[in-house]
Amino acid sequence: MFATGLILEREPLQWAEFPGLFRGWVQNAGGVSALCIALYCLAYALQRPAYARKEWTPTALGFALAGVAAGVLYAVLALFYVGAWLEIPLAENLGQGETAGFLATLAGALAILAVVFPIVGPWFTRMRWRRIWALAKLSLKEAVRRRVVLILGTMALVFLFADWFVKYKREDQVRNYVRVVYWSMAPLFLMTASLLGAFSIPNDVRNQSIHTIVTKPVERFEIVLGRFLGYGLILTIGLAVLSALSLLYVVRGVTPEAAQESYKARVPIFGRLGFYGTEGENVGREWDYRKYISGNSKQYAVWLFDSLPSDLGEQQTVPVEFTFDIFRLTKGEENKDIPCTFSFSHGSLPVAVVEKILEKMKEERSRLQNEIAKKENAKRKEGLGSEAIQDWRAKEYEKIEAELLATYAVYERPFVDVTDYHTQTLKVPGSFFRSLMKLSASQEGGPPAPPLQVLVSVDRVSSTAQTQMLGVAKRDLYVLAAERPFWINFLKGIIGMWFTFMLVLGLAVACSTYLSGVISWLCTLFLFGAGLFADYIQQLAEKRAIGGGPMEAAWRLVNRQPIGVPLEETPTTTLFTGADEVYRWMLRRLLNIIPDVSRFDLHHYVANGFDISWSQVLLLDNFIPLVGYLLPWGVLAFYLLKFREIANPT
Amino acid sequence: MADKEVVVETRNLTKVYRDFWGRQKKVALRALNLQVFRGEIFGLLGPNGSGKTTTIKLLLGLLFPTDGDAIVFDQPAAEVKKNERIGYLPEESYLYRFLNAEETLDFYGRLFNLAPAERRSRAERLIDIVGLGADKKRTLKEYSKGMRQRIGLAQALINDPELVILDEPTSGLDPLGTRWMKDLIVELRDKGKTIIMCSHRLEDVQDICDRVAILNEGELQELGSVQSLLEDVQRLELRANGVQLNETLRKDLEEVLGRHGGQIEFIGHPTTTLEDLFLRIVAQSKAHPGRRYLPAADKAPALPAADGQSTHIKK
Numbered sequence: 001m002f003a004t005g006l007i008l009e010r011e012p013l014q015w016a017e018f019p020g021l022f023r024g025w026v027q028n029a030g031g032v033s034a035l036c037i038a039l040y041c042l043a044y045a046l047q048r049p050a051y052a053r054k055e056w057t058p059t060a061l062g063f064a065l066a067g068v069a070a071g072v073l074y075a076v077l078a079l080f081y082v083g084a085w086l087e088i089p090l091a092e093n094l095g096q097g098e099t100a101g102f103l104a105t106l107a108g109a110l111a112i113l114a115v116v117f118p119i120v121g122p123w124f125t126r127m128r129w130r131r132i133w134a135l136a137k138l139s140l141k142e143a144v145r146r147r148v149v150l151i152l153g154t155m156a157l158v159f160l161f162a163d164w165f166v167k168y169k170r171e172d173q174v175r176n177y178v179r180v181v182y183w184s185m186a187p188l189f190l191m192t193a194s195l196l197g198a199f200s201i202p203n204d205v206r207n208q209s210i211h212t213i214v215t216k217p218v219e220r221f222e223i224v225l226g227r228f229l230g231y232g233l234i235l236t237i238g239l240a241v242l243s244a245l246s247l248l249y250v251v252r253g254v255t256p257e258a259a260q261e262s263y264k265a266r267v268p269i270f271g272r273l274g275f276y277g278t279e280g281e282n283v284g285r286e287w288d289y290r291k292y293i294s295g296n297s298k299q300y301a302v303w304l305f306d307s308l309p310s311d312l313g314e315q316q317t318v319p320v321e322f323t324f325d326i327f328r329l330t331k332g333e334e335n336k337d338i339p340c341t342f343s344f345s346h347g348s349l350p351v352a353v354v355e356k357i358l359e360k361m362k363e364e365r366s367r368l369q370n371e372i373a374k375k376e377n378a379k380r381k382e383g384l385g386s387e388a389i390q391d392w393r394a395k396e397y398e399k400i401e402a403e404l405l406a407t408y409a410v411y412e413r414p415f416v417d418v419t420d421y422h423t424q425t426l427k428v429p430g431s432f433f434r435s436l437m438k439l440s441a442s443q444e445g446g447p448p449a450p451p452l453q454v455l456v457s458v459d460r461v462s463s464t465a466q467t468q469m470l471g472v473a474k475r476d477l478y479v480l481a482a483e484r485p486f487w488i489n490f491l492k493g494i495i496g497m498w499f500t501f502m503l504v505l506g507l508a509v510a511c512s513t514y515l516s517g518v519i520s521w522l523c524t525l526f527l528f529g530a531g532l533f534a535d536y537i538q539q540l541a542e543k544r545a546i547g548g549g550p551m552e553a554a555w556r557l558v559n560r561q562p563i564g565v566p567l568e569e570t571p572t573t574t575l576f577t578g579a580d581e582v583y584r585w586m587l588r589r590l591l592n593i594i595p596d597v598s599r600f601d602l603h604h605y606v607a608n609g610f611d612i613s614w615s616q617v618l619l620l621d622n623f624i625p626l627v628g629y630l631l632p633w634g635v636l637a638f639y640l641l642k643f644r645e646i647a648n649p650t
Numbered sequence: 651m652a653d654k655e656v657v658v659e660t661r662n663l664t665k666v667y668r669d670f671w672g673r674q675k676k677v678a679l680r681a682l683n684l685q686v687f688r689g690e691i692f693g694l695l696g697p698n699g700s701g702k703t704t705t706i707k708l709l710l711g712l713l714f715p716t717d718g719d720a721i722v723f724d725q726p727a728a729e730v731k732k733n734e735r736i737g738y739l740p741e742e743s744y745l746y747r748f749l750n751a752e753e754t755l756d757f758y759g760r761l762f763n764l765a766p767a768e769r770r771s772r773a774e775r776l777i778d779i780v781g782l783g784a785d786k787k788r789t790l791k792e793y794s795k796g797m798r799q800r801i802g803l804a805q806a807l808i809n810d811p812e813l814v815i816l817d818e819p820t821s822g823l824d825p826l827g828t829r830w831m832k833d834l835i836v837e838l839r840d841k842g843k844t845i846i847m848c849s850h851r852l853e854d855v856q857d858i859c860d861r862v863a864i865l866n867e868g869e870l871q872e873l874g875s876v877q878s879l880l881e882d883v884q885r886l887e888l889r890a891n892g893v894q895l896n897e898t899l900r901k902d903l904e905e906v907l908g909r910h911g912g913q914i915e916f917i918g919h920p921t922t923t924l925e926d927l928f929l930r931i932v933a934q935s936k937a938h939p940g941r942r943y944l945p946a947a948d949k950a951p952a953l954p955a956a957d958g959q960s961t962h963i964k965k
Contacts, residue, residue, distance in 0.1 A: 126730070134760030138746065145748040145789075208744040212805065215710045215738040216761040217730055647712035648667070 010535070010598065012613075012621040023105050028592050029632050030108020033115045034074055036639075037067050059121045066114035073107035119638055122219050131218055135226020136233060143196060143234045153238050156188045157245070171257035174250060174486070178262075178493070178607040181246045186497055189235060190528070193501045196231045197508025198521035201641075206517075210646055220641040224634065228509050235501050243494045247487055261423075262609035265489035266321070268478035271303035271454065276351045283327045283469060290325050290471035295338075295458030301472040304347050305452035309481055313434035317427035319480040320344075320454070325471030326420040337417035338468040339459040344411040344428055346439045347450025354455060357410050364407075368400045402431065409435040415459060418470065425480075452479070484611050492612040496602035499622050503595055504528055506630040510637040514644060530590075531597035541587035549580025595629050657813055657844045658686035658709060662718035665704050665868075678704040679868045681718065686846055688812075691839050693859035693876075694848035701868040702848035703741065706817055709846070710738055722813070734762065737811035739802050741818045747791035751782050751801050754790065755808055762809040769808075776804040779834070795822035803831070807838075814838060816847040820854050825928050832858050853925070856880070886912065895919065 013021065056064075080100055143149050168176040201223070204210035213223065254263045277299040280291025293299040312318050326338055345354045372393060379389055405411055411432045418424065433452075440451045454477060458470050507527055511520035530537065539545045547553050547563035555576045556563060567573045600622055605612045612618060665679040679701040686692045694702040707713040708720045711728045720727035723735055745754055752773060759769035777786050780800035790798060799822050806814060819835065820828045828851075835845055836858050849855050855862055856876060864872040872879060893899060895917065904914055 128763045130760050130763050134757055138749075138757055141753070142746070142748060208740060208742070209746055211710075211712060211740050211744060212738070212758070213761065214712065215733055215736065216758065216809075217733040217763070218761050219730055645713050647707045 012599075012617050013625075015616070015620060018620065018624075023101070025628050026108045026112065027101075027104045028108070029628075030070070030105075030111040032592070032632060033111035033635075034070055034107070036636075037070070037111060037114055041067075059118050062117040062121075063114050066110050066117060070107050070110035070114060073103055073110065077103045077107060115635055115639075119221060119635065123221070126217075126219055127222060131222050132226045132229060135213075135218075135223060136230035139196075139200065139227050139230025140234050142200075143231065148196065149192065149234055149238055152188050152192045153242065156185050156238075156242055161249075169257075170255045171261045173255050173258035174262045174609075175258070175607040177246075177250045178490070178603055181250075182493075182497070182601075182603040185239070185242055185246075186500070189239060189497070189501050190504055192238075193231070193235055193505040194508045194521055194524045194528070196234075197227075197505040198512050198524055199517035200227050200231070201509070201512040202515070202517035202520065205646060208647075214646050221634075221638045224509060224513060224637045224641060228506060231505055231509070232502060235505065236498065239494060239498055239501070243491065247490055250490070251487065262607060263486045264609045265484040265486055265606075265611035266478075266480055266609055267482040267484060267611045268321075268475075269305060269308060269481050270475055270478050271305040271450075271452070273472065273474040274302045274304065276300040276302050276455070280472075281469065283471070285327075290473045290476070292327055292469040292471045293456075293458060294329075294467070294469045295460045296467075299457060300351060301456045301470070302351065303452075303454040303456075303474075303477055304450040305454075305479065306450050308433065308436070308451050308479065310437065312479070312481065313430055313437050315430040315433075317429055318433055320426045320428055320477065321423055321480050322418075322426070322456075322477040323421060323423045324418050324476055326418070327469040327471055329467040329469060335420070337419045338470065339415045339461055340418045340470065341455075341457050341459055342413040342416055342426060343455040343457075344413075344432060345453050345455070346409055346436055347453040348439070348443065349410075349453065351455060354410060354453070357408050358412055361404050361408055361410065361412070364404060365400060368403075369397070372396045372400075402429075405429065405432055406435065409439055415461070482611075486606075486609070489606050489609075489611055492614075492618060493602045493606035495618060496600045496612070496622055499626050500597060500600040503597065503600070503626055503630065506633055507595070510633040510640075513637045514640040527594060528597060531595040534591070534594050534596050534598065537587060537591060537594065541584050541591055543584060548577065549583045551576040551579040551583070596625065599625065654687035654689075656685045657688050657723065658684075658692075658846065659721045660684050660705070660709075660718065661721070663705070663708060663715055663720050664717040665701075665708060665713060666716040677868050679708070682865075682870055684863050684870065684873060686844060688844050689839065689842050690860040691835060691845045691847065691858055693855040693862040694846065694865065695852065695855055695862050696848075696865035696871075698850075699867075700865040702865055703817055704868075705865070706815055706846070706848060710736070710815065734809065735812045737806035737809060737814045739799075739806040739814075739816045739819055741821060742798075745790055745798065745802060745805065748789055750789050751777055751786040751804070754801060755804055758805045758808045764809070772808055772810070773804075776807055779807075780804045781830075796824060796827045799823055799827070799831075803834070811843065813844045813846070816845065818849055819847055820849065820851055825925055826932060828854065829925070829929060853923075885915070889920070 077100060080103070166176060166180065201210070204213070210223075214220070275291070275293065277297060278293055280301075281294065282288060283292050293301050320342075324340075343354060343358060345357070349357070375396075376389060376393060379392065384392075409432070411428060413426055416424075416426065436451050440448065443449060456470070456472065456477070458468065504524060508520055508524040511523045515523060536545075540549070543549075547556065548567075552567065552573075553563075555561075555567070555573065561567070567577065602612050602617065602622075604610075605617075660682045663679060663682040664677070666677050667675045669675050678699075682701070682705060694705060696702050704713065708715055709722055709727050711730070711733075714728065722729075723732050725732045746757070749757065755773035755776060756769055759773060764772070777783055780803055782797060782800055782804070785793070785797065790801065793801065799819070803816075803819070806816070814835075816835070820831050823831055832854060835847065839845055839858075839860075847855075847859070859876050861873070861875050862879065863870055900914070900917060903917065907913055
């Protein structure tokens with residue numbers, strides 16, 4: 001028996017969410033761009049720098065046109081909002097909903113266009129990969145010859161063997177090793193990435209080496225890109241070498257228990273979890289990841305699967321794995337399993353209908369079994385041996401089940417003993433999935449119903465079972481579509497780690513285009529650290545945290561008021577909660593620049609033996625957000641370096 | 651000068667250094683107006699803090715002007731494209747010390763987008779020109795200051811520039827190196843390149859510059875050809891050979907000069923420069939290795955002996 005499960009704090013993004021998220025990105029990045037343009041225009045008006053070009057170039061014209069158009073749209077949007085605030089009917093209608101959203105997106109896109117315009121022109125006309133590669137190679141040589149990577153690589157190697165000193169169960173071998181690899185490599189590489197990125201350009205400026213570069217026909221963004229690529233390359237090479245070594249180490253001797261548990265990459269198909277006859281009980285556990293059903297009344301945990309691969313029907317049997325938690329209301333018998341019933345049906349059937357079909361099937365089964373019993377007597381009279389009769393009966397029973405399955409397309413597995421937090425497998429006949437596909441294909445009109453529904457209930461077979469509660473979560477039950485090799489999954493996990501390093505490196509390089517080395521490094525660490533707590537910051541920003549903001553919390557502390565009690569409305573508390581609103585507004589703005597670093601941590605998948613999807617996890621949930629986050633920083637870095645007086649001591 | 655091509659021009663070029671809050675710290679350059687013509691060696695002279703290096707940095711786009719214009723090859727100094735035609739040697743050779751000479755030139759060659767074969771041939775030629783052939787595989791951190799200045803000059807010439815900007819090119823060089831550098835600068839000028847150099851060493855500027863600008867406290871004090879600036883029309887210099895100085899000659903000369911309203915200030919045999927003397931001695935030493943000059947025993951300076959009594963160096 002083993003126990004594994006994929007527990008994720010946050011669901012990976014779905015492709016269906018992408019358009020909405022992209023629109024949000026355009027609005028946010030556009031807002032920041034518009035703010036920067038406004039600040040630039042203000043500074044330009046105040047200073048009128050002598051070095052600015054006096055004539056209208058195509059780039060300047062593009063920047064001005066897009067900037068002005070964005071400004072006009074933002075002004076219109078502001079008018080809508082003011083109108084809505086003043087409750088002017090037309091403005092109120094336009095200031096809310098789709099019109100405002102469309103205007104904000106369009107204005108954001110134009111603002112982004114304005115800031116990107118001056119980069120795109122030189123990018124296509126003057127950018128030379130030879131120069132970027134020269135700078136990348138320089139960074140590579142610098143890191144190697146200054147022995148930075150060698151020292152950190154050696155340290156990482158030492159840490160890789162830390163599992164020698166950590167005790168673990170045999171079945172946890174792979175899981176433990178993956179965790180050791182992750183926790184040893186990640187901090188060291190993050191440190192290397194942040195240090196290399198943060199100190200390279202400031203050191204060049206301090207040593208004045210950069211004077212010999214910017215006095216060559218080198219565009220400023222080539223410097224940023226060259227440094228980023230160079231250090232990115234050295235981190236990639238280092239990570240590849242260490243990953244290969246660690247993979248060899250883990251493959252060297254996997255225990256059979258660990259192999260069964262996590263030395264694989266399950267390709268799970270998860271469903272949506274809902275409940276019938278209950279809303280899912282809270283048993284008072286601090287971690288409210290699971291909800292519970294009991295055998296006291298008719299309660300079901302219901303998983304609906306929105307899509308299934310078509311090849312499932314071609315398999316003899318399809319494994320369905322589950323890992324449930326058992327919470328005991330009465331002591332009962334220690335470590336005793338509880339019996340549960342698993343019913344599989346098409347997602348279009350309501351639970352009550354499934355129940356009726358099951359009843360009907362039960363009657364049909366019993367009728368058919370009676371007929372077999374009669375035939376059995378006849379065979380016995382014919383003088384057939386008991387063994388032959390047994391074989392014949394088993395085959396007849398199989399036929400009955402196949403017939404019932406073909407007729408009703410509902411499959412039931414009663415009295416399955418569920419052990420507390422252990423991964424168990426049910427083999428569902430492939431023919432059942434063929435029936436489901438046929439049902440789905442024959443459906444006409446309306447939105448397509450989920451092809452599979454799984455109902456789980458606690459059997460009421462004994463008095464103790466009724467007081468044992470079954471804890472379920474969305475990812476506790478899944479259809480196992482396939483199993484892939486561990487090593488590919490391991491490398492996918494490393495790619496997630498690599499994304500984190502690129503994020504940190506990009507941040508550090510972008511900060512270092514304007515700030516000194518130490519300040520850039522601290523900024524990078526601050527943003528990364530804040531990213532680790534992004535969920536909590538979001539809770540604070542969205543007023544979901546209990547106890548209010550800092551001012552309210554301070555008020556409660558001073559007045560010794562518990563956080564659960566609503567605040568009495570007085571002018572002082574109004575002032576304090578108002579101040580908290582400002583604080584939350586600032587937090588919401590800050591959230592836009594905080595990276596969501598936890599999304600790149602894929603070691604849970606690898607450690608527990610779950611496949612990391614190329615398209616959904618690596619591409620949609622990791623790569624696209626990384627690019628979306630780093631692009632604005634890259635644009636910022638371009639401008640910071642472009643407008644920086646390289647030789648100015650201040 | 652009207653028919654000469656202007657390579658560099660400054661118009662009311664002004665630079666004010668400010669602190670983070672925008673408060674004025676120092677006026678480094680005040681309304682500088684000058685022109686540099688193709689094919690000349692132009693010297694920027696001035697004491698420390700006079701604005702020489704600021705001018706050069708403004709021309710290179712390393713600093714932005716507070717007011718006025720810096721024009722190089724008819725383009726604003728901030729324009730990156732103009733750098734394709736410029737070579738720059740900073741005051742100290744701030745190159746990457748973990749690279750060797752070959753790698754350094756290869757790196758800068760790539761920045762000019764030179765093809766690999768061209769990069770290699772130029773690097774080899776320049777390494778030979780600057781005399782670092784034997785040391786081309788050593789990293790720059792092992793180089794002496796003079797060697798770094800040489801490789802710095804090589805990187806400034808990797809793109810075969812039309813305009814070479816040299817900030818204190820002879821800094822850190824010994825007299826031999828100084829002479830070599832000056833000869834090379836003149837050779838570059840003879841090949842049609844324009845050179846702007848700034849230096850503290852007046853004799854260097856006097857030796858090789860065609861025109862100079864003298865700056866002080868950020869303001870242009872003097873501008874013109876070295877010849878015209880140094881010429882003292884109030885005095886007359888006469889050189890002659892084939893005669894020895896004696897009392898009769900002196901009296902005759904006094905009489906002639908007196909008739910024209912002048913008088914002798916100095917009359918005597920000319921002396922060579924210390925640089926010429928040094929170069930001659932080094933050349934002789936190379937021609938006759940092992941020969942050593944020591945002063946005569948009776949004229950040798952007294953050195954303190956270990957026991958505290960004085961002693962003499964003996965031949």
